[in-house]
Amino acid sequence: MELSRPISRPCIAAAFVLACLSTPAAPLQALDNGLARTPPMGWNSWNHFRCNGVNEAVVRAAADAMVASGMRDAGYRYVVLDDCWQAPARDADGRLQADPRRFPSGIEALADYVHARGLRFGLYAVPGSETCAMHWDRYPARGIGSFGHEAIDAATFAGWGVDYLKYDWCRADETEGLARPEAFAKMRDLLAATGRPIVYGISEYGHTRPWTWAAPIANLWRTTEDIRPTWESLMKIIDRQAALSPYSAPGAWNDPDMLQVGNRGLAENESRAHFSLWALLNAPLMAGNDLAGMDEATRRILTNREVIAVDQDWGGRQGERLRDDGEREVWAKPMSGGGVAVVLLNRGDAAADIAVGRAELGLPAAARCKARDLWHGRTRRLAATLRRRVAARDVAMLRIACSGAASSQSHRFRNDEVTDR
Incomplete structure (x- = not known):
């Protein structure tokens, strides 16, 4: 059976994205053998x-x-x-x-x-x-x-x-x-x-x-x-x-x-x-x-x-597609310590710019946030928009954490920060 490829998702309404991502679905009745508490x-x-x-x-x-x-x-x-x-x-x-x-x-x-x-x-x-x-x-x-x-x-x-x-x-x-x-x-x-x-x-x-x-x-x-x-x-x-x-x-x-x-x-x-x-x-x-x-x-x-x-890491929900712009996609997953992991996917055969705003990710506008690039090992302060040039058939993968009472974080970043544009 083929699942259709959704063009939009019901959870991508502005600032409600992270709340939607972070809200677990009705609890599954998982096999009670005490095993595979994280993915094998x-x-x-x-x-x-x-x-x-x-x-x-x-x-x-x-x-x-x-x-x-x-x-x-x-x-x-x-x-x-x-x-x-x-x-x-x-x-x-x-x-x-x-x-x-x-x-x-x-x-x-x-x-x-x-x-x-x-x-x-x-x-x-x-x-x-x-x-x-x-x-x-x-x-x-x-x-x-x-x-x-x-x-x-x-x-x-x-x-x-x-x-x-x-x-x-x-x-x-x-x-x-x-x-x-x-x-x-x-x-x-x-x-x-x-x-x-x-x-x-x-x-x-x-x-x-x-x-x-x-x-x-x-x-x-x-x-x-x-x-x-x-x-x-x-x-x-x-x-x-x-x-x-x-x-x-x-x-x-x-x-x-x-x-x-x-x-x-x-x-x-x-x-x-x-x-x-x-x-x-x-x-x-x-x-x-x-x-x-x-x-x-x-x-x-x-x-x-x-x-x-x-x-x-289990943040209450596996990752899902937030946005589908044809060959450019944005995927995100809540993290258990707060914040969100993001994958910017370029499905096409040429490099492409992919951007996603704080509001779309549900991140507080005034919070100090940092985006850790998980493949290049660099940390940048996150501005209003996360933007990357992504090579053909490739991804940018980032883990975003925000400080402040509204979003407690457990992830620690290195001191190699620059400002994201």
Whole structure:
């Protein structure tokens, strides 16, 4: 289902913007497992390695690189092994097995390797009888989906030390006639019964508006079809998020899919815009590149702690689009300590000036405000208008804080201020 791209939003009436942004929607009934109180951060094997490129060495190298690159220290925790880890069939007792050629040490040993590096381990499964790779990548297996084996699979995952489960729909309505809420809830209950804390992410690609029903079932739910490493894919996904800000809360996150930052097909500026927008949306930050082989530009994007802090901060509402001027857009998100994070997005193929006034952001006219540029590390005193020249297919991302009784702030700025014009 496609969400239309709104040209205006009901919250953009002059000085009422920040009040609207800061007012939480009706509280969601989030899954009561005490997990994912901030959006999960980690790495998933699928976007870069897909099915045929993943193996035990790849996952170990990703865990090692997550530590060596500084990603772990920046907040990344989960190393998630996606589809194609399974042996072609279950064992005689109906248990899943690791593919003996590509995962000779087994999944439990792989989880131990990840845990030994201060990280957490995630795995992939499906509610039907066939995984997505069986259908789309012709993965040679039979009966490795959880259908009819849900209880034994949940117990197996817990026994192996799994900390995160990605449960992917993969046509289970067509192959087994399953209904999404019931099938996903069944695994939720069985995971809880194991007694092991396991973050639970579900994926049905936004087909049945899961943001309206999935909060009590899962910690996160996909809102879109699979992401691709193209600017067109990123913009299509962003348009689908514009109306979803009320459907998000600690422990219950909209998931616009894994990151493509650093993968072939995206330029550095496009990757920077991608990461900024996902952070403003409180999206799970699951890297999808080759961590062991990433270049320094990619590492800098993925480990920008000031941008990550926006993603991990819950101000009562995820970011949303305030203004759409065609190729130029303004997105904003309230911050828990007061103030607002802002992304000025240039979707076009030429540099453009983008401006937003204090009144549109709901900032007090007389307050002393500062705007911190999160990519260039500069702080400026904010005048009546925030204005930036934004390169093609790029963003300016800023965090604005104001002093005074009307707006208490917790963010501290460096002493490198100039006046914004």
